[in-house]
Amino acid sequence: METSRTSHHDVLTGSISLTNVSDLIQFIGMSGKTGELVLRNDHTGEDGRLYFANGQLHCVLAGERAGLEGLAHIICWESGQFFFSQDVHSPCSNVEMPLNHAIMEAARLADETGGTAGFEESLFDALDDDSLFDGFCEEPPTLKQQAQRRATAEMKKAEAKENLKEVLSTLPHGFGPTPRLNSWSASWRAIREKDPSGAKTPSPSSQDPVVENSETPVVPPTNPERREEHIMRESTEILSDLLKVPGVDAVVVAGRDGFIIEAAGSSNRVNIDDLGAAIANTINGIEEMGTELNVNKFNDLFIEYGRAVIMCKPVGDAIAAIITPDASKLGIIRHKASKLFDELKEIF
Amino acid sequence: MSIPFEIKFDENTYRHHVEGVTMVMHCHHYMSLTTKLADSLEDMGGVKILRESAEDAIRELLDAYFKAHNISGSGERLNTGREMYSVLGLGKLEVFGNDGGGEVKVLRSHVDEGWVQKFGKSSKFVNHFTCGYLAAMFAAAFGRPARSFNVYETASLAMGEPEGKIIVKAN
Amino acid sequence: MTVMRDKVVKALVELEVRGDENGLMPGYNVLVNFLPTSFWNTFAERMLNAAPADKKDQVRAGLYQCAQECGYHTGWGIINSDEFQSVVMPMVTEGAKDVLRGAFAVFTAWGWAKSGVVQIKDSERMVIRAQDYYEQDIKSTNEKMGFMVKAVSGAFFDLAFGAKYPDGLGTFVCEQTKGIEVGDEFGEFVVTKK
Numbered sequence: 008m009e010t011s012r013t014s015h016h017d018v019l020t021g022s023i024s025l026t027n028v029s030d031l032i033q034f035i036g037m038s039g040k041t042g043e044l045v046l047r048n049d050h051t052g053e054d055g056r057l058y059f060a061n062g063q064l065h066c067v068l069a070g071e072r073a074g075l076e077g078l079a080h081i082i083c084w085e086s087g088q089f090f091f092s093q094d095v096h097s098p099c100s101n102v103e104m105p106l107n108h109a110i111m112e113a114a115r116l117a118d119e120t121g122g123t124a125g126f127e128e129s130l131f132d133a134l135d136d137d138s139l140f141d142g143f144c145e146e147p148p149t150l151k152q153q154a155q156r157r158a159t160a161e162m163k164k165a166e167a168k169e170n171l172k173e174v175l176s177t178l179p180h181g182f183g184p185t186p187r188l189n190s191w192s193a194s195w196r197a198i199r200e201k202d203p204s205g206a207k208t209p210s211p212s213s214q215d216p217v218v219e220n221s222e223t224p225v226v227p228p229t230n231p232e233r234r235e236e237h238i239m240r241e242s243t244e245i246l247s248d249l250l251k252v253p254g255v256d257a258v259v260v261a262g263r264d265g266f267i268i269e270a271a272g273s274s275n276r277v278n279i280d281d282l283g284a285a286i287a288n289t290i291n292g293i294e295e296m297g298t299e300l301n302v303n304k305f306n307d308l309f310i311e312y313g314r315a316v317i318m319c320k321p322v323g324d325a326i327a328a329i330i331t332p333d334a335s336k337l338g339i340i341r342h343k344a345s346k347l348f349d350e351l352k353e354i355f
Numbered sequence: 356m357s358i359p360f361e362i363k364f365d366e367n368t369y370r371h372h373v374e375g376v377t378m379v380m381h382c383h384h385y386m387s388l389t390t391k392l393a394d395s396l397e398d399m400g401g402v403k404i405l406r407e408s409a410e411d412a413i414r415e416l417l418d419a420y421f422k423a424h425n426i427s428g429s430g431e432r433l434n435t436g437r438e439m440y441s442v443l444g445l446g447k448l449e450v451f452g453n454d455g456g457g458e459v460k461v462l463r464s465h466v467d468e469g470w471v472q473k474f475g476k477s478s479k480f481v482n483h484f485t486c487g488y489l490a491a492m493f494a495a496a497f498g499r500p501a502r503s504f505n506v507y508e509t510a511s512l513a514m515g516e517p518e519g520k521i522i523v524k525a526n
Numbered sequence: 527m528t529v530m531r532d533k534v535v536k537a538l539v540e541l542e543v544r545g546d547e548n549g550l551m552p553g554y555n556v557l558v559n560f561l562p563t564s565f566w567n568t569f570a571e572r573m574l575n576a577a578p579a580d581k582k583d584q585v586r587a588g589l590y591q592c593a594q595e596c597g598y599h600t601g602w603g604i605i606n607s608d609e610f611q612s613v614v615m616p617m618v619t620e621g622a623k624d625v626l627r628g629a630f631a632v633f634t635a636w637g638w639a640k641s642g643v644v645q646i647k648d649s650e651r652m653v654i655r656a657q658d659y660y661e662q663d664i665k666s667t668n669e670k671m672g673f674m675v676k677a678v679s680g681a682f683f684d685l686a687f688g689a690k691y692p693d694g695l696g697t698f699v700c701e702q703t704k705g706i707e708v709g710d711e712f713g714e715f716v717v718t719k720k
Contacts, residue, residue: 243711264531264627266642268655269712284532291528324645355645362541364637368658370563371541371637377563379637379660380543382556382603385596389569392588396573399581404572412565441549444559448549463548469557 019091028082029110029339030253031089036062036106043095048087055081058097064106065097074101078109079116082342111335114342242354245347246271249329252343254336259328260355261286268325268355286319286328309337320348323355358438359424374419383469390466390481391474402483409487410494410501417495429454429496436492445485452523454497456504459489461519467512476515480508486521493523502526529617529624531642534631537613541636554603563660570671571664589673597681598695604632605685622648622686629682630654639675639713649687649719654679656713662706670705672713683717696720 023031023046035044039062046055055069055077069077102109242260249258250272257272259279265287267279293305308319316337318329327348331340363372371378393401417436421427426435437450446464451457461467466482486506493504503526510520543560545551551558570589577585604610605625614628623646630642639659646652656662656675664671680700688694699720704710 262531262627262642262644263528264631264642266531266627266630266655267657268642268644280532284530287528287530291530360544362543364539364541369535369539369634369637369640370658370660377637377660378560379563379566380541380558380560381566382554382558382596382600384556384599385592386559388588388592388595389566392573392585392592393569395588396577396581396585399573399576399578401573404576405569408565408568408572411568412562415564416562441545443561444543444545444549444551444557446545446549463550465550465557465559468550472557 018093019089021089023084023087023089027343028084029114029343032057032064032106032110035059035091036064038062040091040093041096042091042093045090045092046081046084046087047089048084050084050086055084057081058095060097062106064102064109065100067102068098073099075109075112075116078102078113079120082110082113083117111338115338118338118342118345240350242269242351243271245350245354249344249347252340252347254331254333254340255329255344256332257330259283259286259330260322260351261326261328263287263291263324263326272330282328286317286326290319290321290326307341322348322351323353325351325355327351358435358442360439360442373416374423376416376419383465384473386466386484387470387473390470390483393483394479394481405483406487406490406506407502409484410491413488413491414495414501417491421495429498432496433492436496440485440488440492445488450492452493454499454525456522456524457493459521459523461485461512461521464512464519467519470513477511477513479514480511481513482508482511482519482521485519489521489523493525499525528620529614529627529631531627531631531634533617534614534628535635538609538632538635554600554607556600556603563663566674567661567664567671570661570673571667574667574669574671586673590677593674593677594681595695597678598684599692601629601678601682601685602691605629626652626682626686629685633678638678639672641675641713644714652679652683652717654715654717656715657706659706659713662713664707669708670702670713671707672702672705672715675713676700676702676715679715680717 028046032044035042036059041060042058044057044059046057047053048055053070055067057064057078058066064078067074067077067081069080072080104112246258246260246269249255255272257270259270259282260268261283262268265280265284267283270279289310290305290308293308297303297305304321306320310317310319311334314334315330315332316334318331318337318340320327320329329340329344331337360373362378364370365372390405393405395401417432417439420435420439421432424435426432433450433452437448440446440448444465446466446468447462449460449462451459461482464482464485466484467477470477470481486508490502490504490506493499494501497503505524505526506521508519508521510516510518512519541560543551543558551560573585573589574582605614605628610628610632614625614631618624618628623643626646627643634640634642637660639656641654641656641659644653644655654675656672659672659675661671661674677700680698681695683698683700684694684696685691688697697720698717700715700717702713702715704712704714706713
């Protein structure tokens, strides 16, 4: 990442793969900047534009998507370039909530839509009650039933859109906690650790810091070697990555019998073996309930203790539990941890 | 008469300790095959290694036990060592001796009887573990360093004798 | 419901170990002894250190076999014991998988290794991790020394998915992939078909 000065604007540029979008947005928010952040997805060639005024996110435009929907789409990007130009003013206002809350909402939406699907297609499908009962049926729904469900879903989408607008309009000014320094600084440290020499990342943008109209060559979407390495990663490494997710205090992987397979983080406050036993007992109870109710296997379990939350998720034959002292970070934790959980599934 | 024997469980490591010495259960299959491994690698000193390993491990246990229970007399120590042998599931001994050595009758033996159960009657002496045990027991009883006593079998339950006999001699 | 290892450990952790009037401990279909771990560790360590290069594999194979037969026969005795039947079997709902979980819980309770199942693929593969096993104390050989956990893991899998006892010994083989004694955070043992 680097800054440079053009004739008109200060410019901050860098590679998304060295940080992540939510951390980048938080950084700009914390810096109290006014300007335009352009994100370019190497994989799809799409551009996303975010406009800030004094650190507050006012507008998001991403192709046909805008506002929270656009942010939910952009927040999942893992590779590409970003360019921040100071003192560019917002062309519109379509984000009506504080930055941190917007990030959480976007992360939640992205999580629900699988990260890449459109907002309308998936968010409201998730609100379709009928689909919740698919797991109760042994027979697949008939075509007629499917058509009825689609019609119901359309009505619910319209209703939900209206409700969402109402909710957003009633949010008080300044809602949501101020972003904490640690999330950015952790990412910053990670970047520095990756490149201790401080040398520039050889990317098109670093060679040409001028933002506007720079012709960025399209980088191949994935690097096969890196992918292979990714698959071969050890569970210890993955747990260590989970710990880097802002807000995560400790991570534990336990067997169905309560055996602590692996643990990382500050779990000194609890006896780790007791925690494993408690998690396994709880999950077994929940799975028994699922079996009796003839529904699908459980996907997530959230246990709240005041502001602290234990989030459990099955990973293969084991259970992963994340402990966070701050429930408000749950959305972003879910989003960022999702791929790491998928990796753990391959191991256990 | 038997000796007090308290096993403590460590909740962190899940190990069991007797007077601070980590202990573990094993079976006669393990002991017999270990003995056989030592025998089959006699050319590289397998039997000596087995005896000395037994002597060093048992010495540590006996020293810790004597200290914890304030046992200082040689006779009492020999007797405690004999009792300990039975408590550990190793068999039953009769011990006669002094600081110059002694004679030990092996009335029952985990090593010998385990061997017979696993492999049948043996054609040679196999109770190397007990030889090491007795070397430790005599040295601990008389306050001597390790390897102060030579120990050898003259009769063996594993070879079909009604009782085993082991001679202990100070160097 | 599956086998809950904390319940097994709590129920079995108090060892009833003491020779009978003959100084012997018959139990679990075998004769049991109770010895300092340092005996087993010192023996393995000194044997490997004493072996010339061309005999080291023979020593390793021997150490593996000792523990393998121990695990197979004692394992059989354990899963057929009154303790196992009363404590573990009521929690078994997933067949062999749960019996294995129970067996490793007993293995833990009796102080062999704080170990458990990471992954089981029926009749194919099993991964075991151990956070505390007594052989981790052996450092001087500069190699993985978890022969006991390694061989017993293989033997337990033999009992679960090999031919009927006593004909299934050696159907599966176990490799130690990580070891605390060589600087890893835990011991890891992978059982596969021989």
